[in-house]
Amino acid sequence: MRIGTENPMNIVILGCGGFIGSHLLDRLLSTTDHKIVGWDPESSKIRKHLENPNFTLHQRYxxxxxxxxxxxxxxxEGDVVINLAAICNPSEYNTNPISVIKSNLFDVYPIVELCVEYKRWLISFSTSECYGRTLSSYVGDTTYENPDLYELKEDETPLIMGPIVNQRWTYACAKQMVERLVYAHHKEDGLPFTVVRPLNFFGPRMDYIPQRDGDGVPRVLACFMGALLNGDPMKLVDGGKARRTIVSIYEAVDAICRMLDNPEKANGHAFNIGNRNNEVTMAELADMMRKTYAKITGDPSYEDYPIIEVSSEEFYGEGYEDCDRRMPDISKAKELLGWEPKIALEDVLLDTMTYFHNEYAGAMKPAQVAE
Ligand code: UGA
Structure with missing residues (x-):
């Protein structure tokens, strides 16, 4: 059934050409009659939608x-504005901090102001990094005995970040400021808003593969995948002890669609969007990925693919500090939106890595190109 056939909405999406935006467009344009106007300088991930009469792209920053x-x-003219535009790659937070602060705070300011002026519902994509590090990490509880000290609850957990010399926090701080700005306008001017705090969405088209279609250091999925594709060792930063929960992009998009379908329930809230059952350390993730790749390629030697350890300073440069653990409380999304993710990490990895393998493995490796 197509949703929104009787009352299609006008949806404005900033940053519609990225990983999350491209999957959101896939879903909205195939299952609803909403009219979408988007902005993004990049269109390579959304090419198939460019001729869709329900979609208009402004190919600009x-x-x-x-x-x-x-x-x-x-x-x-819009009913809802979704802001996905961001620099959200940790390798840039300490190496390119001015741009990170600008794109995540100052460039967003006029968008918030427009939504206030026209009283339009703003769905603002924030980050789980707003929470900073867990309280457990500050009190030295490395075994995480007490959930009150590490579970992340949208309306209760304090947002604590490291010192300014640790520029890792430029991004989290900018995002937190936008959350506070949006919330202040909600209280003072009645701005309808929803804040989304994503917790490691994984899926096809995430980031880019280094030396293939981008340079630099992408997020961990693309780093590990790039290593497997390019024949480089997988690198564990600071021993790979950091933990993340991983959720399928398809289920994450489902959460956004539920918000769009239930504005009265989504309005006025911040939501954690993550999968509590899919928690891994980065060392475990690397191991799972090499085993999954052995399955995909049918080559058992990938099961022992080289994994090496590197220091964060070596990998990211000075001023990097890691989020130790992100275990979301998702009861709000369950109760208000009826959303509960179910796809197991094994299946997320199999689907995602098969996509990357099909897209890139047949293409020449960088060394072959140079020869
Ligand atoms: C990033 C963003 O900062 C968040 O805002 C966003 O919510 C999140 O991605 C996401 O994908 O949802 P983070 O999870 O720290 O946060 O980003 P990654 O670059 O994917 O790093 C995850 C962990 O893997 C970190 O501990 C990092 O040090 C480690 N890592 C990364 C490795 O061990 N090896 C690598 O090759 C790359």
């Missing part, structure tokens, strides 16, 4: 002066 006028019109 949010901070492009030309964007301002079009955006005002779109917000005025």
């Amino acid at each position: 949010v901070d492009d002066p030309e964007t301002q006028q079009d955006l005002r019109e779109a917000v005025a």
Whole structure:
């Protein structure tokens, strides 16, 4: 059944061409009649939608002066504005901090102001990094005995970040400021809002594969996948002890769709979107990925693929500090949206890595190109 056939919405999406945006477009354009106006300088992940009559792409950055006028019109005519535009790659937080602060805070400010002016519902993509490190890590509880000291609850857990010399926190701090700005406008001016705090969405099209279609250091999925594809060792930062919970992009998109279908329930809330059952250390993730790749390729030698340890300073440079653990309380999303993720990490990895294998493994490796 197509949703929104009788009352299609006008949806504005900033950053519609990225990983999350491309999956959101896939879902919305195939199952609803909503009209979508999007902004993104990149279109390679959303090419198949460019001719869709329900989708208009402005292929520009949010901070492009030309964007301002079009955006005002779109917000005025829109029912909901979804902001996905961000620099959300940890390798940039300490190496490119000014751009990180600008893109995640100052470029977002005019979008928030427009939503306030037109009283439009803003779905603001934030980050689980707003929580900073766990309280457990500050009191030296490395075994995580007390869930009150590590579980992340949207409306209760304090948001604690490291010192300014640890520039890792530029991103989290900028995102937290936007959350506070949005919330303040909600209280003072009645701005309808929803804040989404993603916890490691994994799926096809995430980031880029180094030396293939991008340079630098992407997030961990693409780093490990790139290593397997390029024949480099997988690298565990600081021993790979950090823990993350991983959720399928398809289920994450389902959560967003439930918000769009239930504005009255989503309005006025921040939501953790993550899968509590899929928690792994990065060392465990590397091992699972090499075993999954052995299955995908039918080559058992991948089961013992080389994994090496590197220091965070060597890998990310000075000023990196890691989030130790992110265990989300998701009872709000369950109760208000009826959302509960079910896809096991093994299946997320199999699906995602099969995509990357099919996309890249047949193509020439960088060394072959150079020869
Ligand atoms: C990033 C963003 O900062 C978050 O805002 C976002 O919510 C999150 O990704 C996400 O994907 O949802 P983070 O999980 O720290 O946060 O990003 P990754 O770069 O994927 O790193 C995860 C862990 O893997 C870190 O402990 C990192 O040090 C480690 N890592 C990364 C490795 O051990 N090896 C690598 O090759 C790359």
